Amino acid sequence: MRATYIEDVQQWVEEFQFSVDVKVRFSETDMYGHLNNTVPFTYFEFARIEYFxxxxxxxxxxxxxxxxxxxxxxxxxxxxxxxxxxxxxxxYVKTAKVGTSSIDIHYVAKNDKGHPVFTGRGTIVQICRQTGKGTPWTEQEKQLLRGK
Incomplete structure (x- = not known):
C-alpha cells in the first residue's frame, strides 16, 4: 500500500474492530461495470455514521x-x-487520532476474500451549530472515540 497515513499495513488493518457490509449496486458502477471512483466516499459516510x-x-x-x-x-x-x-x-472504520475538537478517522474496504480494495482517511470536526466554531470533545467522548 502506498497511503502515507499507514505505517505498518498489517498492524493498521488488525486495529479495525467496527465494520458494515455493503453490496455494490448497478447504479454505482460505470460503463465498464466497475465501481465509480466517487462511490467509496458514500461508503465511508455510511460506515462512519454507523460507527458513531x-x-x-x-x-x-x-x-x-x-x-x-x-x-x-x-x-x-x-x-x-x-x-x-x-x-x-x-x-471498516476506526478512530486513528483524537484532537481537541477533531478526530482523524481511517477506513479500509475489504472484498469477500478479505483483501483490501481501497483505504481512506478523513478529519471530522465537532462544531457548535450556533457559532460554527470547533467544540472540544468531553472526556467521555474522548474515551469512546479511543475505544476505552
Missing amino acids: KSLGLMSEWASTNGDNIPVVADLQCDYLQQVFFDEELQI
Whole structure:
C-alpha cells in the first residue's frame, strides 16, 4: 500500500474492530461495470455514521435540539483494486487520532476474500451549530472515540 497515513499495513488493518457490509449496486458502477471512483466516499459516510451510532454519538448530533454537529474537514481515498457490480464489501472504520475538537478517522474496504480494495482517511470536526466554531470533545467522548 502506498497511503502515507499507514505505517505498518498489517498492524493498521488488525486495529479495525467496527465494520458494515455493503453490496455494490448497478447504479454505482460505470460503463465498464466497475465501481465509480466517487462511490467509496458514500461508503465511508455510511460506515462512519454507523460507527458513531455504535459509540452513542449520533443521538445529539442528529437531534434538532443538539448544540453540536460533526463536519467533514477533509477526506481522501486510495484505490488498491478494481471493484465490480454486485461485489460484497466490508467497510471498516476506526478512530486513528483524537484532537481537541477533531478526530482523524481511517477506513479500509475489504472484498469477500478479505483483501483490501481501497483505504481512506478523513478529519471530522465537532462544531457548535450556533457559532460554527470547533467544540472540544468531553472526556467521555474522548474515551469512546479511543475505544476505552
